[in-house]
Amino acid sequence: MADRVADALVVGAGFGGLGAALTLVDKGRDVVLCESLAYPGGCASTFTRDGYQFEAGATMFSGFAPGQLMHRWIEHFGLDVDVELLDPVVRFRGGGEELVVPRDRAAFVDRVASLPGVPEAGARAFFAWQARLADGLWRLFDDPALLPPFDLSALARHVRQAPAYAPLVAAAGRSLSSMLPRFGLADAYPLRAWLDAVCQITVQATASEAEAPFALAAMDYFFRGCAHIRGGVGALASAMCRAVEARGGEVRLTDRVKGLRRDGGLWIANTRRGEVRARAVFTSTLPADTASLAGIWGRRLEQLGARVSGGWGAVAWYLVLSPDVALPASATHLLCLDDPRAAPREGNQVLCSVSAAGEARGPGGVRTATVSTHVPLLGDAAAVAAAAQARARATLRLRAPEVDAAIVHALPASPRTFERFTGRSAGAVGGIPRRVGVGQYATMFPRPVADGLWMVGDTVFPGQSTLATAIGGQRAAVASMR
């Protein structure tokens, strides 16, 4: 309808946009969600190529245990998805003994403390301290009402919890690795390699680079309701779209937003299929892409944009594996590191995620895998991607020979591929690296970047995963309704 004015237009059905759209429709707002692609999920989607189904990027999903956000949404919106909590969650292969990471945190600490090369008392003391800090932070993620902007009741709860925050303040502005010597763990391999590996895939920086409170919270990612979505995460994204529609929202796939302009207090979007008029807009695009869509630029967008370009792209291999691959039948994640003392990126480290058996990922009962590694966005992009692809295959061959032996078909992807499919310029993915600096906390307060224009997605706080972007989308939606 030409004269319809929606309460909100959401640009992009990634988890940031989906989180915002669900929150808005749940409060009775009229929402139009436009997505360029024919399927939702963005970096966390499931696509079909050559008759096989692959996870595009994200493969490990958190927040599915009772009480946590994704679990609450599944119940509240009646999302029709088949979720399998993982145990073990991931297998870390960084040379030496394989570290099998169970769902239970205490069991994990027992395992790490008994590894050769790791001082037991130091490891136990470190994880006890880390748990205290991480628990305080995760409480905030489980209940986004506790994140800024606060209402009076949240403020009162914060005042009551203040003592729990003191260690966090002490750790702010310091790297995770600077905390290790006091536990005797500065050179305690393989624990040190594990910390680097986990920090890289969560906060996008190694333990030496990472802002400690972010890294300490991210270390518990695997123990926070980590799940596999049977059939692929695209099934979850599609179920979220259906929930938006069931509450009166409109989801338009294959409807790219080409431009946004402000007119008479409204935002007018020029989309592939026509025009959408809305009182507010939520974009899940990168800062530079939001700026060029809306024709605006400002200090905040510039600062966010600069942090993105100091971040990462991804190189991936999408593999079709023979059904008799020598792995457990459940979805299996192998975090493989070639040289444990070198940076866990550019193919030296890969995350290889294999679908569960019997999931219909292609003809003949095959299983599919997504193998990914971080690459810098600087330099000769094609040469960097080619080198990382070759190195990633070599790391896989070395650390996951059972996967390598089962490959029947392989498709490579580079930052160019991510740029083409998700529209993220230069193929920047994964969010803003949380490198040391108290400036990391500057974006904690959701604010519009222009009148009625909000950014969601992995470049705004808390960013960096499907769960975090969903939380960010929810927070921006709540803030806009205030």
Ligand SMILES: Cc1cc2nc3c(=O)[nH]c(=O)nc-3n(C[C@H](O)[C@H](O)[C@H](O)COP(=O)(O)OP(=O)(O)OC[C@H]3O[C@@H](n4cnc5c(N)ncnc54)[C@H](O)[C@@H]3O)c2cc1C
């Ligand atoms: C290789 C890789 C591995 C990862 N592994 C994990 C993991 O294991 N676990 C985890 O939780 N996270 C992981 N992540 C991170 C996670 O996928 C992202 O942080 C999150 O999915 C990003 O969501 P988003 O909403 O910010 O953006 P996106 O997912 O990029 O979504 C943006 C959407 O907007 C659409 N769009 C763009 N421009 C327009 C336009 N003009 N009009 C309409 N639509 C538009 C795009 O098509 C896209 O669907 C991984 C990411 C990558 C790349």
